[in-house]
Amino acid sequence: MRHLGIPFIVGLLILVFLSMLVVFQVRQTEVAFVTRFGRPVRPVIEPGLHLKWPDPIEHVTRFDARLRLFEGDYAETTTKGAVPVIVKAYVMWRIVDPLAFYRAVGTSIQAAENKLYSQIKDTQNRVFGQHQFGELVNSDPNQIRLAAIQRQMLEDIKNAMEKDYGIEIKALGIKQMKVSEDVTAKVFERMKAARTLRTRATIAEGQAEAKAIDSDAKAKRDELLAAAQARAMAIRGQGDAEAAKYYQMLEQEPEFAMFLKNLEALKQMLKERTTLVVPMMVEPFSLLMRIPDPNQWKR
Numbered sequence: 001m002r003h004l005g006i007p008f009i010v011g012l013l014i015l016v017f018l019s020m021l022v023v024f025q026v027r028q029t030e031v032a033f034v035t036r037f038g039r040p041v042r043p044v045i046e047p048g049l050h051l052k053w054p055d056p057i058e059h060v061t062r063f064d065a066r067l068r069l070f071e072g073d074y075a076e077t078t079t080k081g082a083v084p085v086i087v088k089a090y091v092m093w094r095i096v097d098p099l100a101f102y103r104a105v106g107t108s109i110q111a112a113e114n115k116l117y118s119q120i121k122d123t124q125n126r127v128f129g130q131h132q133f134g135e136l137v138n139s140d141p142n143q144i145r146l147a148a149i150q151r152q153m154l155e156d157i158k159n160a161m162e163k164d165y166g167i168e169i170k171a172l173g174i175k176q177m178k179v180s181e182d183v184t185a186k187v188f189e190r191m192k193a194a195r196t197l198r199t200r201a202t203i204a205e206g207q208a209e210a211k212a213i214d215s216d217a218k219a220k221r222d223e224l225l226a227a228a229q230a231r232a233m234a235i236r237g238q239g240d241a242e243a244a245k246y247y248q249m250l251e252q253e254p255e256f257a258m259f260l261k262n263l264e265a266l267k268q269m270l271k272e273r274t275t276l277v278v279p280m281m282v283e284p285f286s287l288l289m290r291i292p293d294p295n296q297w298k299r
Contacts, residue, residue, distance in 0.1 A: 021054035021055070022051055022052060022053065022054055023049055023050070023051060023052075024049070024050055024052055024060045025048070025049055025050075026044050026046070026047050026048060026050060026062065027047055028047045029064060029065055029066050030047070030062045030063065030064060030065055031043070031044065031045055031062070031063050031065045031095055031096070031097075031098045032044040032060050032061060032062040032063065032098055033060075033061055033098040033099045033102055034052055034058050034059070034060055034061075035058065035059050035061065036053070036057060036058050037056075037057065038059075040099055040102055040103065041058075042099070043097060043098050043099040044060070044098070045096075045097075045098075061098070061102065061107060063095045063098050063101065063107075064095075065094055065095055065096070066094060067092050067093070067094045067170060068092070068093055068094060068109075069090065069091075069092055070090065070091050070093060070113050070116055070117075071088065071089075071090040071175065072088060072089050072090070072091075072116075072117045072120050072121070073088070073117070074086050074087070074088050074176075074178070075087060075088075075120075075121050075124060077121075077124045077125050077128045077129075078125075078128065078129060079128055079129065079131060079132060079133045079136070080128075080129055080130060080131055080132050080133075081132050081133055083133040083179075084179070085128070085133070085136065085177055085178070085179055086177065086178040086179070087124055087128070087174060087176075087177050087178075088174070088175045088176040088177070089120050089124065089153070089172065089173065089174050089175065090172070090173055090175050091116065091120065091157070091169055091171065091172045092169070092170040092171040092172075093116065093161070093167050093168065093169050093170065094167070094168055094170065095166060095167060095168075096162065096166060096167070096168040097162070097166030098166065099166065100163075100164070100165060100166030101165060101166035101167065102166075104164060104165040104166065105165065112165065112167065115165060116161065116165075116167070119157055119160060119161060120157065120172075123153050123156045123157045124153065126156060127149060127152050127153045127156060128149070130152075131145060131149055135149070136149070136177065137179075139195060146174065149174075150172060150173055150174060153172050154169065154171070154172040157169055157172065
């Protein structure tokens with residue numbers, strides 16, 4: 001039994017050694033490709049265990065497939081209006097096609113970043129050349145199109161890098177942007193002029209609205225005054241008619257008219273708590289000494 005155990009262990013060791021020669025593992029964070037006699041034959045994208053011919057027939061090359069951050073250097077580009085700007089952009093990238101990556105740049109990450117930087121500059125020139133400087137720097141936030149420009153740059157570079165280099169661009173952004181002193185001075189002058197025009201337009205709009213409000217108020221005032229005057233004239237006419245009728249009646253009965261006049265004067269004098277010392281025969285206090293006979297006023 002002991003003699004049978006030794007060959008079993010030896011056979012097991014040989015099997016493990018052979019499996020190590022023909023089986024390889026790709027981790028979750030890796031991609032790989034297989035070369036046969038130094039010539040790439042197939043990519044390996046899925047993680048797990050895979051088979052190959054033992055070295056030196058086939059060899060496995062692995063790449064880290066996790067996201068990488070690359071920041072380019074400052075590069076000058078020109079906007080649509082021929083305004084020079086200096087831009088520093090960054091990208092988040094990773095290897096998705098190891099075979100295309102190897103054929104484009106070999107196994108050098110530095111070579112891949114050099115290609116990436118060159119592609120970023122080309123994309124910058126194409127995209128910035130389609131936009132005015134006012135879409136990058138503007139006193140009006142609604143006129144700034146920086147986010148749209150970054151999305152356009154991402155779409156421009158994404159397809160080219162994945163197709164030609166096996167690189168997936170996950171994100172692209174503008175980290176910093178500079179302009180020369182001359183351009184800065186011109187930008188501030190332009191912003192000042194824009195604000196001045198906007199201020200004048202606002203003032204003119206306000207004055208026009210104020211004139212409209214004033215004109216409307218005057219029209220309403222004139223309308224109300226005309227209505228009030230017409231109403232006053234109507235009341236005055238009605239009062240004059242009633243007064244004429246009243247005067248006509250008083251002309252026909254002068255004694256009654258004097259009685260009413262004296263009575264009204266007496267009411268005014270005695271309206272408050274007033275003390276007067278006068279002869280009782282003085283008009284209109286004589287009314288208190290005698291009771292008028294209403295029959296003498298009858299027609």
